[in-house]
Amino acid sequence: MKEESATPERKSASAKQPPEDHRLRMVNRTMQLYRNQSHALIETLHAVQESFGYLEEGVLKHVAGTLRVPLSRVYAVATFYHSFTLKPPGEHTCVICMGTACYIGGSGAILGDIKEKVGIGSGETTPDGKVSLLVARCLGSCGLAPAGVFDGEVAGKLSPDNVIDKIGRWR
Amino acid sequence: MTLNIEDLHQIAKIEQDTQQGFQHRINVCVAAGCLSCGSGVVKDALAREVGKRGLDNWCQVKGVGCLGLCTAGPLIALEVGGRFYQGVKVADVADIVEALGASPVDRLLYPDDSAFFQRQLRIVTENCGRIDPERIEEYIAESGYEGLYLALTQMTRQEVLGQVTESGLRGRGGAGFPTGLKWTTVAKTVDSTKFVICNADEGDPGAFMDRSVLESDPHRVIEGMAVAGYATGASQGFIYVRAEYPLAVKRVRMALSQAERMGILGNNIFNTNFSFNIKVRLGAGAFVCGEETALIASIEGRMGRPRPRPPFPAEYGLWEHPTLINNVETFANIPPIIRHGGKWFAGIGTEKSKGTKVFALAGKIVNTGLIEVPMGMPLREIVYEIGGGIPEGKRFKAVQTGGPSGGCIPQQFLDMPVDYDSLMQVGSIMGSGGMIVMDESSCMVDVAKFFMEFCMSESCGKCAPCRVGTRQIYDILCKITAGGATTEDLATLEDLCDLVKHTSLCGLGQSAPNPVLTTLNYFRDEYLAHIHDKKCLAGACKTAKEVS
Amino acid sequence: MAKIGLATTWLDGCSGCHMSFLDLDEGLIALADKVEIVYGPLVDYKTFPEHADVTLVEGAVSSEADKKNILNIRARSGVLVSFGDCAVTANVPGMRNRYPVEAVLQRGYVENAEPPLAGSGEAAFQVVPQLCPHARPVHEFVHVDVFLPGCPPPPEAIFYLLQELLAGRIPDMRGRTRFGA
Amino acid sequence: MSHHPKGKLRTDLNPSRLLTFKIDDRDVSAREDESILEVARQNGIAIPTLCHLDGLSERGACRLCIVEVRGVAKLLPSCVTFPRQDMEVITNSERVVNYRKKILELLFTERNHVCSVCVSNGHCELQNLSVELGVTHVRYNYLYPEHAVDASHSRFSVDHNRCVLCLRCVRVCDEIEGAHTWDIMGRGITSKVITDLNQPWGTAETCTGCGKCVQVCPTGALSEKGKSVAEMIKRRQFLPYLQMMRGRQEESWQK
Missing domain, CATH: 3.40.30.10 (Glutaredoxin)
Structure with a gap:
């Protein structure tokens, strides 16, 4: 497996190619656990929130694609529930x-x-x-x-x- | 691995023997309340102290679930002697261990004659504060899973349904729908796939019963669900629990894996042809998901927006299959009902409200915490005897029950028995069991505003009356508390409450006006004082005078 | 039979409703026998009379002066009619309600000034009536007896309204006009 | 064959069973799977609706179609309530009519509905409802929320000031076009319809530009570009037909 470098540039670039990002492993695992079924959306968003601290747009697209949920529905669910945040939190x-x-x-x-x-x-x-x-x-x-x-x-x-x-x- | 009754008894025996082997047992409350006061470190320090003195075989230190009296945390219980120590700090640990077998540490002692522990009747919480919630063996030692065993091996589905119906148990989540009837409806459906859902999305601000039960005795809920699965013909269960309760989530997950390992969940439970699995689903911060159809939508991965009923989930629920939804406390009542029979349960409580109810007592009251009392206990007894009355010598004003869907009960109803129907009569509801006491310093208009703000931001936005109506009501309440309202505004307020109550799609909207309506009913003078005299009688709305 | 005293007035409006009133054409002649116009932009009275039997109020309540006026008008009117969408819903004047008053003035009197205004515009702001944070419908301030929506209300609706009032009835305007008509 | 979809809600109802009941004291007959609203309309009895649209699934959300049923304390939305034998439905009691008016008034306060300058002036269902229900003014305070106009799409624009959150656009895009470009973000009074990840419509990759959402929109919230005040006339005759032809209710995302 490829070693991850942790420079910020690297991180933002990797968000564009989600499978490369180590933070995505937990997200992908969650989705696999549910066999990529669409009803895993909320559980997956919890996983995204936990590993990224917030719901990053690139990751949302990745999740939408993998679970085959429409983009607008992913956004709708992400904003309906108060536990999710679309902005990075403070330290x-x-x-x-x-x-x-x-x-x-x-x-x-x-x-x-x-x-x-x-x-x-x-x-x-x-x-x-x-x-x-x-x-x-x-x-x-x-x-x-x-x-x-x-x-x-x-x-x-x-x-x-x-x-x-x-x-x-x-x- | 499949167990039979001998195995269960064996596990129980071993566990009991181990427990009996100790001269002293120190139970440290490690539910969320006490943990946040530092009971975790106290427990570790106690264990270290005991170890240091080489007393490992003589005294046991264990973490247990909620002891109930959250206000006095960290709380520890000495099982031999039945004494409680309150507000324990690490510095007290040596004295506590020293005092074992001698006279207790007076400065920490919680008064023995306190009504708080004496007046309660514990069924749902019988194991809370007594067993280690992270060990299935301790649950089994307290007759745990015996009810499930009985049901699976010695009762037909009809008999289980019959016992639950006979018990007179009503849903503990809010509306008080007869549990037996709900189970029977699901059981009657012909679908080969059915689901059982435990609603642990305890969203009422001011209620923490379900959290405590899950943190203190998770297996009891699992057992209740499995019995429900057997009785209704479901083989898959879900526990929908708030993500805001990390400890409860952790303990439920732990309990599930323990039960699976022992074969109490899974295929061919107790060598019968009954199979049942439970999965955990996390809520994500939406009060409306306590509504059945919204909860189902959420488990399906969608926004938690309710849909019109009928069809009811009992016939048309999760993924369109018949679905039984009960809340945590309801399921927690099931194992003792199966063990002791419906008749036993029906002997407790009042004519139409059977059994006990767990309440979360909070607000302006001396003993905040978790209590369980038989249905029908007068409110006064709960507030003044168990609750210890109002602190700082202030005057009692009201009790709020039922959260944002409930109402404020004034002094004149203090002698009312607390049961489903009495509460309904005075305009409130049982709800899930939050009980917030208010004293003279609480402004009832402000309280109504607080709840309306809650309903407004928790409204899912699907139906127009709730979406816009709650906002309009909130605006008027703001205007009143700010001293800028007129008598016409009061009329509009009542008109809007009536509209939202009667035209909203789901229970959230239909009950959202209750806090306003009850306060208008019982504390109208406070509204009028804000409007006519620009004055807040409780002195809580400080800006009332300045604004004109 | 004594003529009834009719007052018409405008607050924050465009006078379009009054134009529609003038569009009654020969209807005006029919009314002239029964109605005395006691106040309004169409006649030359300077102050609102002690009493008007019927008052048509055009426009939203937008400024402190409007607030004062409408209270005075209400006190001196028998039947008060909310005349047109601005009076009924705040309509176009209400479109500024989403923005702070300062931003509205800046936009209207400085950014869009032709020729460009020298300075900060403070001087211009002084002569503009002091605006309330929101332009609001008349009935949020005083009791209104009849609502006549429309932008503007069609002359037929105005005529019907006056006919009914003259006959001593409070008219039911349903189906004769609507918001935005 | 019925053009009216039941959604997935009531597959438990038997279309071949017939029953008789009463609407406003008139005897009517119906199939078990026909909603009270459908039956009323077949019999020329008008019940106002807003979120309902023939050819789309039902939501039961706008609450304008509520009716009374004798012996039932609750008011029931006629679009998703199904008749029972001998049921007595009252569609026009004073109580129901007053509630409908108030709900409509609330909708007018929710966004910035300035009819006089709206593209749909004269062709708007909200406006027509105010005439139908006799709403001549609004008794509640207007909320004047801040909402934007999104004109980034090459052919259409969305003006959130005029939106009534009926979600017809969301449903038609999902159920008929199959794109699911639209959905609804947030909750409660802050809900808003969005395209894709709440981005400008013109940048929404999933939009096919078919314009069905525009045609089904009851107000001037969605309109074709280039239309001036009162020029936007919606045409939606295609809808029941497409619904029948495509019949993909079963896969609907929208429930």
Whole structure:
């Protein structure tokens, strides 16, 4: 097997010829697992999101071709579901839960503070590409409201101050 | 490999003997709630401490599913003595191990007489917090898969259907449709291909029962599904679980592979001619996928847009085949129903709502967490005794049940028994079991706005009334909370709620106005105060005064 | 029989509805016996009278001045008619609603100015009526008794409307005109 | 043979079984697989529709064709509801008529429908519905969303300001033309019809340029280039015929 070089130019070029990209292996495996049947689309998009961090256009075309799903349908599914994003995320991701318990517990104020002090709203990334903010519907951690996820780690009983503090440590 | 009952009993025996071999057993809650407070490190530290002292054969440390009292996490339970330690930190570990067999560590002790643990009746969550969810043997030791064995080897399909029908079990996902009837409908269809789907797309903001069950006792759900497969004639199952619940996904996948390895799933289960497989499908963040037809569309790889019913999935479901869809809690009720009989189950609860219900208690309440109580328990008992009342001496205002499809129940109904029909009578629904308590500092208009924002952005956009109507309702609620609305706006609000409720295509739209309608009904004065006096009675909408 | 007092007025509109009114042709003569025009661009009264039995309002509510006017007109009118699409739906004036007011003014008075405007256009903005963020239909501000959509409403529809009002009935305009007619 | 497709929804209904029921107190007879809408129209009873189009699969989404059925609490979309023996259908109760008006008004608020400057002025189904239902003004606030016009295609253009999300374009492209160039992105109030990967129509490689989407569009959202105000007249007589000839409902992507 060919050795992958990791220069950025190489990466963007390889996205045009998808089978060359090592990140695509997991995607291809997922599709093969479902024998390239069209109903594997959502599972495949999960795989794309996981290995690329977002749904890259070239990869979407590759997926559409392999699963024989119309391009517009792939895009439709990708934008219907909130878990998928078409933009590359920042280096760090902060998810704030806006479920009922968290809302009652004050997660609205936390979002307000992030907007004010970090300057990003839901779905946005800081200009330096360091931090992305996402809003979750409900993390299911209502007992710990308000809750959030910082780079994959769930944290509970948040306050505007400790959230700003956590984000601050990333920058 | 195929098992018979002796094998099951053997596994159970070995497991029980192992457990009995320990003088002490420390159960550390490793469900998502406690994990996020650091229970994982506490568990590791405990195991290290026990090992360091050479007590490996004397004391067992294991991770278990949800103990229920999420607010006090990380929570650990001492199985001998039945004590709970709350808010445990790594620094406490030495003291805990030291205290084993002696008097407990007082500063960590959760009060013994607490109603939180006393008043509950655990059926669905009987194993939660007691067994290691990552080991099938522990489930088997608690009579796990015995129900499936009974059903497959000693009961006809009709008998299984009969037991489920007799139990009076109703769907725990929201509408409370009789489970036996649903199963029977699917069983009656003649198609050779049928499906069983477990709806674990728990999307209600404020509900985490299903997550807890999957994280704490995944095999119970698998067993329930397999029984359903047998009774309805399906051989393929799907668990549709939210991608936002990574731990639940992991434990379900682990449980599935364990069950497959033991031959509890697969071909010729327990040497019968029944075969059943289960696959996991991940949701991708769409609340509307909790609706049956949308969920099916999503499993088929499409956008989760509901289609008009009839035909119902029971006749015309996944890939056009008859499909049974129940939620996690419903399936989790099945194994004990098969083991103890439908009559036993029907003896619990009220006349029309049988069994127990798991609730996720959250919001302005002392004991946030997961509880299971018999149907018909008065709301007051849940809020004030199990829930411990309202913190900071504040006044109770309302309980929100049923999530965005439910309603807000005011103080005057506190003595109402909690069951499907009573909740319906006051304009709310059981829903999946989220229970959010609100105190005097919560503005009910703001709460209605919160839910409408949810419905608006979760609307799939297929039918016009829901797509545009929820947005229009939301706009008016914004206007009200900002202090800019008139009495005419209030009339338009009610008119729109009526329209969306009666003309939307699916349940999401039809129930989207409920939070507005119940708050209008019970807290109209708060709406009027925003409109006439430009004032928020709860002091939550701060801009009300400035805007005119 | 005393003549009824008819007022006509325009807010943010193109006067096309008034042109359609003039297109009543001989109908105008028939009306002249029964109607006294008490205010409007077609006659020479400077202020809105204390009372008009019927008022036809053309145009959307676009500026602060429009807002003030329409409240005044409503208070002094018996039957208020939303006259034409701009009044009923905001129509063409409403097409600016997708853009911020500043951008609209910039586009209209600076970028498209002929000959090109010197400076930032601030001076021009001063003399333009102060625009609201959105041009909106009349009935979002005051109660409207009859809606007469159309761009413009056909003369026959206007005639029918006035005939009915003269007969003391609130007309049902369904089928006689439509949005964009 | 019926030209009206059932989609895949009701293959469980038996076309050879006949039944009688009532629409607006009139006795009518029907085949089991004929929708209430079809039967009503065969009997000259008008029910307004928007997302329905003869020759395309049904969606049951615009909710304009809702009717009351005696003994049923819910209002039912007549395009996807099938009659039962002795059913009593009421198509024009005050309740239903009022709901239809309100739904239509909501549709008018959703996008920027400026009839007076629209290519389809005078030939628009939305406009005609407002006449038919007696909508002379809209009681809800207009939302004034920001939407673009895409004129990148050499022969057609799409003006999202006029779109009512009926998805006829998506269905005809999928079910009849077989290209599936169109689909719908996003969800809820932010939904939008797109070509391929949400790219300018002119760059959509899968588009065959057949123009069927333009012809089935009920409003001025899709139009032929070069048409001025009120000049865009749609012709769609071909549709039931093509539907019958191609009959590829079974492979439809659109459900």
